[in-house]
Every structure is written in structure tokens, then in C-alpha cells.
Amino acid sequence: MKKRSSKKEGNSQYRMMILAGFIVIFTFLSILVILTMDALEESQPQEVLVRDPERIENGIHLRTGLKAGEGMEAVIRHCTPCHSASLVTQNRMDAAGWESTIRWMQETQNLWDLGEDHELVVRYLTREYPVESKGRRQALKNIEWYSLDGQNP
Ligand code: HEC
Missing domain, CATH: 1.20.5 (Single alpha-helices involved in coiled-coils or other helix-helix interfaces)
Incomplete structure (x- = not known):
């Protein structure tokens, strides 16, 4: 037991x-x-965006893909109601180019007058999406060319 x-x-x-x-x-x-x-x-980017739609990571505004910087909010306000911000981010222009693109949209696509934001928007676009000057080397200057005379008789 x-x-x-x-x-x-x-x-x-x-x-x-x-x-x-x-x-x-x-x-x-x-x-x-x-x-x-x-x-x-x-x-998951979607989840993050639902919780924080204005989140910026690595200098990029996640929701629109625009580069963070002064004037970005104005660009979001004026430039994303009609089309995706990628039309902006895919383009590279100088100040005159951005000016004329904006004027073209105002004249033909019903884009409104940007009012006091106009300068801010153009400055942002020209600063963040400038013409890329890479590619071809600068033209040579002040070169002393030597004469080929007499070398090819
Ligand atoms: C009222 C509507 C509207 C607003 C607001 C608007 N756009 Fe546009 N935008 C258009 C239309 C329409 C097109 C032509 C789209 C197409 O070609 O399919 C266009 C095209 C463009 C293009 C491409 C131009 C090209 O040569 O193909 C760029 C760049 C652009 N917009 C930038 C901007 C910027 C910067 C702003 C803010 C200042 C802006 N848009 C605000 C309507 C608008």
C-alpha cells in the first residue's frame, strides 16, 4: 500500500x-x-499610412512620394487633387519649365490661381525636381590644339 x-x-x-x-x-x-x-x-506600408497618412521616411512623404521640404504641403494641396503626384516626381524642369507647365494647366486644365503659394510651389519644384545636369561632360575650353600639318603628307 x-x-x-x-x-x-x-x-x-x-x-x-x-x-x-x-x-x-x-x-x-x-x-x-x-x-x-x-x-x-x-x-506593411498600407497599415502605416492608415495610422499616419503624413508619415515621412528617408526624406520621402510616403503617401505621395514627394520629397520632403519647404513647400511640400502647398504642392500636395495644389498639385495632387487632379492627378497623382508621380506626374510631378517623374519630371525634371528648371524654374521656367515648371512655370510654363503650371501656366499650361491653368490655361487648359482648369488649374486654379495658386495665389500666394505660387512662388513657394515653383521654388519647391525647382529645388527638388531640377533639370538633371548629369550625362554629357562640359565642353572643353581654353584648349591649345596642335596642328596636324605635315603629319599626314
Ligand atoms: C485642375 C486639375 C489639375 C491640377 C490641380 C494640377 N494639374 Fe497637373 N495636369 C492636369 C492634367 C489634366 C494634366 C494632363 C494629364 C495627362 O496628360 O494625362 C496634367 C499634367 C501635369 C504634368 C505633366 C505635363 C506633361 O508635359 O505631360 C505635370 C508635370 C503636372 N501636371 C504638374 C502639376 C503641378 C506641379 C501641379 C500643382 C501646381 C498640378 N499639376 C496641378 C491637371 C491638373
């Missing part, structure tokens, strides 16, 4: 240990799942 009960005690201790083990593993896995879901949510 005595033997039996001690065997029973051993069994229930064993069960308690297994139960405790399960609880520890379960808690650990739950924390892992919660952390993973948080990380996933952060990494």
Missing part, C-alpha cells in the same frame, strides 16, 4: 512538471506571436 501511494505522488509531481513546462512554452510562443504580428504590421 505504501509503495503504491508514493508511486502516485511521483506521478502527480511528474504531471505538474509537464503542465508547468507547457505553460512556459505557451507563454513564450504567445509573446513571440504578438511581437511578430507587431513587426508585420509595422512593415
Whole structure:
């Protein structure tokens, strides 16, 4: 009889240990799942934008793709109601080019008068989306050309 009960005690201790083990593993896995879901949510741009539509990351306004800088809000206000901001970000122009694009839209596409924002908008566009001067090297200047006379008789 005595033997039996001690065997029973051993069994229930064993069960308690297994139960405790399960609880520890379960808690650990739950924390892992919660952390993973948080990380996933952060990494989905849509979720981030729903929570913070005006978020700027690495100098880019995520919702529109415009470069952050003075005048960006005015550009969002005036330049994104009709078409996507990518029409802006895909273009490179100097001040005269942006001026004439704006004038063209005002004359033919019902773009309104930008009023006191006009200068701000043109300055932003010219600063952030200028003509790219890369590509061809500068023309050579002040070169002393040598004469080929006499070399090709
Ligand atoms: C009232 C509507 C409207 C607003 C506001 C507007 N645009 Fe446009 N924009 C247009 C239309 C329409 C087009 C032509 C789209 C097409 O070609 O399909 C256009 C085209 C453009 C183009 C391309 C031009 C080309 O040569 O193809 C650029 C760049 C542009 N817009 C910039 C801007 C900027 C910068 C602003 C803010 C100052 C702005 N838009 C605000 C209507 C608008």
C-alpha cells in the first residue's frame, strides 16, 4: 500500500512538471506571436499610412512620394487633387519649365490661381525636381590644339 501511494505522488509531481513546462512554452510562443504580428504590421506600408497618412521616411512623404521640404504641403494641396503626384516626381524642369507647365494647366486644365503659394510651389519644384545636369561632360575650353600639318603628307 505504501509503495503504491508514493508511486502516485511521483506521478502527480511528474504531471505538474509537464503542465508547468507547457505553460512556459505557451507563454513564450504567445509573446513571440504578438511581437511578430507587431513587426508585420509595422512593415506593411498600407497599415502605416492608415495610422499616419503624413508619415515621412528617408526624406520621402510616403503617401505621395514627394520629397520632403519647404513647400511640400502647398504642392500636395495644389498639385495632387487632379492627378497623382508621380506626374510631378517623374519630371525634371528648371524654374521656367515648371512655370510654363503650371501656366499650361491653368490655361487648359482648369488649374486654379495658386495665389500666394505660387512662388513657394515653383521654388519647391525647382529645388527638388531640377533639370538633371548629369550625362554629357562640359565642353572643353581654353584648349591649345596642335596642328596636324605635315603629319599626314
Ligand atoms: C485642375 C486639375 C489639375 C491640377 C490641380 C494640377 N494639374 Fe497637373 N495636369 C492636369 C492634367 C489634366 C494634366 C494632363 C494629364 C495627362 O496628360 O494625362 C496634367 C499634367 C501635369 C504634368 C505633366 C505635363 C506633361 O508635359 O505631360 C505635370 C508635370 C503636372 N501636371 C504638374 C502639376 C503641378 C506641379 C501641379 C500643382 C501646381 C498640378 N499639376 C496641378 C491637371 C491638373
